Amino acid sequence: MIISTSCATLPTPANVPAIARAGPRLDHYPENTLCMSMGSKPQQARSILSMARMLDAAEAIFAEGGDNALSVEAVITRAKTSVGNFYGRFGDRDGLLRAMHERFILRLGGAAHVAVAAAGNEKTLAGAIEVFLSHVFTATQEYRNSARFFVLHRSSDPNLRAQGIRANAVFASIFTTLVLSHREEIAHAHPETATDLVWRMVFAALAQQMMFDDQEVSGVPMTIPALVHEIACCLAVYLKAAPAKR
Numbered sequence: 001m002i003i004s005t006s007c008a009t010l011p012t013p014a015n016v017p018a019i020a021r022a023g024p025r026l027d028h029y030p031e032n033t034l035c036m037s038m039g040s041k042p043q044q045a046r047s048i049l050s051m052a053r054m055l056d057a058a059e060a061i062f063a064e065g066g067d068n069a070l071s072v073e074a075v076i077t078r079a080k081t082s083v084g085n086f087y088g089r090f091g092d093r094d095g096l097l098r099a100m101h102e103r104f105i106l107r108l109g110g111a112a113h114v115a116v117a118a119a120g121n122e123k124t125l126a127g128a129i130e131v132f133l134s135h136v137f138t139a140t141q142e143y144r145n146s147a148r149f150f151v152l153h154r155s156s157d158p159n160l161r162a163q164g165i166r167a168n169a170v171f172a173s174i175f176t177t178l179v180l181s182h183r184e185e186i187a188h189a190h191p192e193t194a195t196d197l198v199w200r201m202v203f204a205a206l207a208q209q210m211m212f213d214d215q216e217v218s219g220v221p222m223t224i225p226a227l228v229h230e231i232a233c234c235l236a237v238y239l240k241a242a243p244a245k246r
Helices: 045-065 072-079 083-090 093-119 125-143 144-153 158-179 191-211 224-242
Strands: 003-010 032-036
Touching: 045 072, 045 083, 045 093, 045 144, 072 083, 072 093, 083 125, 093 125, 093 144, 093 158, 093 191, 125 144, 125 158, 125 191, 125 224, 158 191, 191 224
Parallel strands: none
Antiparallel strands: 003 032
16 A cells, blocks of 8 residues: 655744744744655544554553564554554554654654743743753653654664654754844853754753663662753853853
8 A cells, every 4th residue: 555645744943033031922833844654644533533542552552562562453453443444544564653653753843842932931041941841851751652662663764764853953943943042141152053062962861861761871860850950050051151261
């Protein structure tokens, strides 16, 4: 069966005006289209619910048994659906994985959208970073099973990898727009370079949070709010510090 192409959308922060201190209007955000592959996209409410039930089943099966347990038969049984319904929606197991990945990315995109809206209300750079990270780290923790699955088992899939790369660029731009809206607090000689480095540190921390538990990192437990606060303080200090003499 040929898998048709559907397009999912995320906000394009590069085109978003500087974030107002009163908070951005979400309905004014332009959108960036991230085209992703799925089977025929459901239009009716019943079909949408059926598709969501199959995706929920797939995520639960993976959480319980890992990649090897995630078979077409297991999803059909758990979702209490038919073979025809499954293949009509996804085409095959790869189509299911693409749909799972699309939903994972859109969930993170939704979290980033909410995060930048909340952070836009903050008057300081440190406050904006902490609020943004609080939302994103919470979402990352919630969806870490999906993240682990795609990193560990599907990172070599060129289609999924391309989706992830496009999404990462969008998330980076969202964060960059937020940070540079506090440009007056940034002491670095090259604010754009500094902001890119800060995003790289955030990305690394998020990847660590997705892939490892506290005992695997340092053996010291730390709550997400505490971790977010300390990271935000570190990033703000770097951005606000006077340039080092060479």
